[in-house]
Amino acid sequence: MKSSIIKKTTIGILLLLSLTSISSQEVELNVSVTNPWLRANERQTTYIKIGLTGFELENSENRTASNIAIVLDKSGSMDGDKIERAIEAAMLAVDILGDDDILSIITYSDSVEVLVPATKVSDRLSIKRKIASIRSEGSTALFAGVSKGADEVVKFFDRNRVNRVILLSDGLANVGPESPQALGELGASLRRIGISVTTIGLGLGYNEDLMVRLAQKSDGNHAFVENSRDLARIFEYEFSDILSVVAQDVNIEIECLEGIRPVRILGRDADVIGNKVYMSLNQLYSSQEKYFLLEVDVDPFQAVESVDVARIQMSYSNTVTREKKKLDRMGSISFTDDNSIVEENIDKESMVSVVTQVVAEKSEEALLLRDQGNIIEAQALLNSNSAYLYEQAELLSAPQLAEVGEEFEDDAMSIADEEQWGATRKKMRDDQFEAQNQQSY
Amino acid sequence: MKKNLLLIFLILILVPITALAVMAVYTFRNNENRSREDLKDKAEKVLIINERLMQDSIRQIELELEQISFDTYPSFDELRAAMNRERMIKQTFLIDDTNNFLFPAPEGETSQKEREFLSEAENIDLPGSLNAALSPDENKEISSQWYTWFMRDGINFIYYRKVDGEIEGFLIERYALISRMIALLPETGENEEDVRIQLTDARGGILYQWGNYSPQEKDEPLREYSLSEPLGSWRLFYYYDEEHHFADLNRKSALFIIPAMGLVLIIFFLAYYFYRENKREMETARKQVSFVNQVSHELKTPLTNIRLYSELLQTRLSEPKNQNYIEIIVKESDRLGRMINNVLTFNRGERGELKTNIETVDLNTLIDEILEKFRPLLLKNSIKIEYSQTSLPLIETDRDMIEQILINILANAVKYGASGHYLGIKTKSNENTVKIYIQDRGPGISDRERKKIFTPFYRIDNSLTQQTSGTGIGLSIAANLAKKTGSILQLEESETGACFTLTIPGKREL
Numbered sequence: 009m010k011s012s013i014i015k016k017t018t019i020g021i022l023l024l025l026s027l028t029s030i031s032s033q034e035v036e037l038n039v040s041v042t043n044p045w046l047r048a049n050e051r052q053t054t055y056i057k058i059g060l061t062g063f064e065l066e067n068s069e070n071r072t073a074s075n076i077a078i079v080l081d082k083s084g085s086m087d088g089d090k091i092e093r094a095i096e097a098a099m100l101a102v103d104i105l106g107d108d109d110i111l112s113i114i115t116y117s118d119s120v121e122v123l124v125p126a127t128k129v130s131d132r133l134s135i136k137r138k139i140a141s142i143r144s145e146g147s148t149a150l151f152a153g154v155s156k157g158a159d160e161v162v163k164f165f166d167r168n169r170v171n172r173v174i175l176l177s178d179g180l181a182n183v184g185p186e187s188p189q190a191l192g193e194l195g196a197s198l199r200r201i202g203i204s205v206t207t208i209g210l211g212l213g214y215n216e217d218l219m220v221r222l223a224q225k226s227d228g229n230h231a232f233v234e235n236s237r238d239l240a241r242i243f244e245y246e247f248s249d250i251l252s253v254v255a256q257d258v259n260i261e262i263e264c265l266e267g268i269r270p271v272r273i274l275g276r277d278a279d280v281i282g283n284k285v286y287m288s289l290n291q292l293y294s295s296q297e298k299y300f301l302l303e304v305d306v307d308p309f310q311a312v313e314s315v316d317v318a319r320i321q322m323s324y325s326n327t328v329t330r331e332k333k334k335l336d337r338m339g340s341i342s343f344t345d346d347n348s349i350v351e352e353n354i355d356k357e358s359m360v361s362v363v364t365q366v367v368a369e370k371s372e373e374a375l376l377l378r379d380q381g382n383i384i385e386a387q388a389l390l391n392s393n394s395a396y397l398y399e400q401a402e403l404l405s406a407p408q409l410a411e412v413g414e415e416f417e418d419d420a421m422s423i424a425d426e427e428q429w430g431a432t433r434k435k436m437r438d439d440q441f442e443a444q445n446q447q448s449y
Numbered sequence: 450m451k452k453n454l455l456l457i458f459l460i461l462i463l464v465p466i467t468a469l470a471v472m473a474v475y476t477f478r479n480n481e482n483r484s485r486e487d488l489k490d491k492a493e494k495v496l497i498i499n500e501r502l503m504q505d506s507i508r509q510i511e512l513e514l515e516q517i518s519f520d521t522y523p524s525f526d527e528l529r530a531a532m533n534r535e536r537m538i539k540q541t542f543l544i545d546d547t548n549n550f551l552f553p554a555p556e557g558e559t560s561q562k563e564r565e566f567l568s569e570a571e572n573i574d575l576p577g578s579l580n581a582a583l584s585p586d587e588n589k590e591i592s593s594q595w596y597t598w599f600m601r602d603g604i605n606f607i608y609y610r611k612v613d614g615e616i617e618g619f620l621i622e623r624y625a626l627i628s629r630m631i632a633l634l635p636e637t638g639e640n641e642e643d644v645r646i647q648l649t650d651a652r653g654g655i656l657y658q659w660g661n662y663s664p665q666e667k668d669e670p671l672r673e674y675s676l677s678e679p680l681g682s683w684r685l686f687y688y689y690d691e692e693h694h695f696a697d698l699n700r701k702s703a704l705f706i707i708p709a710m711g712l713v714l715i716i717f718f719l720a721y722y723f724y725r726e727n728k729r730e731m732e733t734a735r736k737q738v739s740f741v742n743q744v745s746h747e748l749k750t751p752l753t754n755i756r757l758y759s760e761l762l763q764t765r766l767s768e769p770k771n772q773n774y775i776e777i778i779v780k781e782s783d784r785l786g787r788m789i790n791n792v793l794t795f796n797r798g799e800r801g802e803l804k805t806n807i808e809t810v811d812l813n814t815l816i817d818e819i820l821e822k823f824r825p826l827l828l829k830n831s832i833k834i835e836y837s838q839t840s841l842p843l844i845e846t847d848r849d850m851i852e853q854i855l856i857n858i859l860a861n862a863v864k865y866g867a868s869g870h871y872l873g874i875k876t877k878s879n880e881n882t883v884k885i886y887i888q889d890r891g892p893g894i895s896d897r898e899r900k901k902i903f904t905p906f907y908r909i910d911n912s913l914t915q916q917t918s919g920t921g922i923g924l925s926i927a928a929n930l931a932k933k934t935g936s937i938l939q940l941e942e943s944e945t946g947a948c949f950t951l952t953i954p955g956k957r958e959l
Contacts, residue, residue: 197537
């Protein structure tokens with residue numbers, strides 16, 4: 009009796025709190041330019057950074073219910089520790105999710121089995137019993153597994169839920185479509201209806217290009233789990249992401265104004281059409297920043313202060329208030345003949361983002377060179393990357409860049425090691441993905 | 450005789466077993482054939498059902514695409530934005546009546562993706578191809594249809610329609626289509642141990658498969674099915690674990706075989722049992738005979754000596770009382786000698802060792818001699834002999850055998866017909882034969898027993914004979930010897946007692 013009163017009071021207070029802080033329960037849209045001051049009368053290139061930060065989910069009871077399909081590889085290669093850890097991780101998911109969340113579990117080897125059809129996570133015991141029955145055998149029908157998983161999510165698809173497929177695989181897809189491009193297209197088509205696919209690569213046998221592409225095209229997360237011991241931890245990260253979604257169906261349109269031409273978005277997919285750029289995200293997570301860096305060509309301008317160069321419009325669904333929101337910002341640049349003003353006013357924070365994206369691109373190039381067997385050039389590229397990072401760390405007083413620089417130095421060493429190449433490549437792909445998608449883990 | 454028995458037993462066993470085997474094989478084959486046909490029917494049904502599922506889904510996609518009207522969107526930007534929310538659409542396009550793209554416009558502002566689409570479309574002259582493929586039936590109001598073409602990485606699907614001379618089209622996201630088909634096709638359930646169904650693309654690559662059976666390389670699909678347009682290049686294959694299935698079927702059939710096998714076993718057992726019993730009996734008999742034979746041989750020598758010395762003694766002793774005793778000894782020795790002779794003859798006959806020794810025989814003399822031998826016995830039983838000699842021709846035959854025949858008949862008459870106190874002997878002769886009649890007035894032999902009296906060891910079992918001793922082979926030997934000498938020994942119809950006749954051929958090459 010007493011406890012129920014306390015509970016009610018608590019809920020009342022929390023409700024009050026959430027009402028009072030409603031003003032802050034919105035996505036932050038920050039537009040900045042790496043060079044707020046540019047030299048006048050000169051054709052040049054700069055970057056506009058559009059940063060999106062999910063508001064803090066103050067009350068976990070307000071979180072968005074999820075609709076999740078866990079797609080587990082149970083092919084023969086999963087035998088032993090891997091399958092046990094996967095079962096353990098799936099059971100962990102059952103515990104993390106609430107009664108209102110929808111979960112389905114799909115296993116695949118030669119063919120696909122919908123082990124647990126989409127259902128509310130209320131009867132945890134029976135779900136776990138089914139999970140415990142998983143045995144490893146056969147080959148890897150990955151495409152079919154994801155398709156069936158997506159189908160289970162589609163069955164209870166709801167814009168007010170976090171709709172997601174979590175794919176765990178340790179091997180090469182060898183039944184059904186198996187190219188990164190095919191899985192990329194599948195991911196892109198799922199993203200269009202608001203379903204993301206998080207891909208978790210386990211061990212050293214999976215195709216990281218395929219797994220990364222599927223995650224990237226569908227706006228999911230990606231993780232390289234070399235040791236199955238870490239699987240449960242990664243599942244926890246993933247579910248803490250899923251349970252902290254605060255905005256969905258995020259669409260951004262950038263219109264470049266007179267004298268400004270959009271070139272490309274660094275590291276992310278976007279449609280550049282004429283002077284407009286279209287981008288989207290399936291979701292934003294609580295207190296996490298995702299950003300787009302738009303490279304623009306700037307025509308010569310006369311020395312003038314604060315010229316509007318781009319109009320940024322953003323729309324999203326607030327999953328807490330369940331309202332559709334629109335935000336509108338302008339980006340502006342000032343022009344001067346004074347070089348020192350240009351140098352002094354560099355926006356260090358957005359510059360760090362640019363450096364991060366540029367080195368990620370270079371890292372991709374290095375990987376391509378290494379794939380072609382050109383180890384020396386790949387190493388040179390990675391080393392120049394880290395030199396660049398050290399220099400920028402100093403310049404931008406950003407020690408985190410130096411850390412990344414050290415990692416590149418390590419990579420440069422590791423890629424020559426033929427035995428380690430499988431692991432190194434997976435790690436590099438994982439790093440690139442995290443940098444490009446600002447993944448939280 | 451033994452071989453025949455074995456043969457009969459074999460036939461007894463083999464005939465029912467063969468019949469059963471033939472029936473079993475026929476049933477099995479019939480079952481298999483019927484079952485294979487059933488399986489094929491089932492396979493076809495399953496494939497057709499799944500084909501329909503996919504075609505229904507295609508119709509559904511068509512409906513969804515029909516809902517999208519380009520007119521609804523005030524600008525291409527908004528059309529783009531809307532299409533970015535469509536799972537199945539990779540690219541929309543609009544072609545005017547002069548085969549030029551209005552959207553995406555080659556000269557206008559386009560995205561990277563759109564430029565790639567345009568360059569591909571140009572390569573295959575998409576507008577021209579679509580127009581050429583359009584239904585020639587101009588009257589048809591709705592001319593929505595599918596167009597597919599093969600690119601290096603698979604089939605591309607376009608759904609398009611003609612509206613006021615313009616073509617509105619949708620390039621389908623191929624892998625979204627495949628994924629959608631996979632979603633509606635069955636998953637692998639628990640009850641599909643022996644089935645594998647595969648959906649393959651134009652290049653034979655597996656798009657999707659379900660069922661727990663993993664086909665071996667040698668496996669031929671039980672059924673295959675080509676899908677209809679626009680999925681015309683896709684095929685469905687139905688594999689079946691025939692080995693497992695037929696093993697299962699045979700196991701089931703085996704249940705029916707169990708009683709049959711039981712029957713066979715029973716037949717085997719019975720046949721074997723009877724065969725063994727029979728063999729054992731024969732073996733025992735053979736051993737007994739062999740034993741008797743040996744004993745008889747051993748008895749013969751001392752008996753001869755007894756007889757010899759008795760006769761010697763007879764000539765030396767003159768007292769009538771002693772004479773009488775010696776006569777008894779001689780008489781009994783004779784009787785024993787006859788019995789031993791009979792046993793030896795029988796055994797020789799059984800072994801096929803009887804050989805004839807032909808000489809000229811005077812039957813009258815022979816009969817006299819025999820009667821002389823029997824006189825004491827006849828006297829003792831108060832049997833009156835009626836015998837009238839007639840003149841008989843000399844005949845060529847085995848004297849010993851004829852003698853033994855007659856002795857055996859007489860012994861039989863004394864033994865069984867003594868109650869009549871009469872023995873009549875008659876002889877008759879014609880050109881070729883001599884016939885001897887031996888008649889007693891005993892109880893006689895009934896019709897029922899008539900046929901059996903010549904069988905070895907047969908004795909008429911009644912109160913009268915129960916006290917009678919004997920080996921039971923006398924008549925059998927007589928008949929056997931008669932046959933050997935070409936004579937005929939018969940039991941004649943007689944009003945009282947028994948009447949045997951022996952017909953001896955007069956002259957005969959033996």
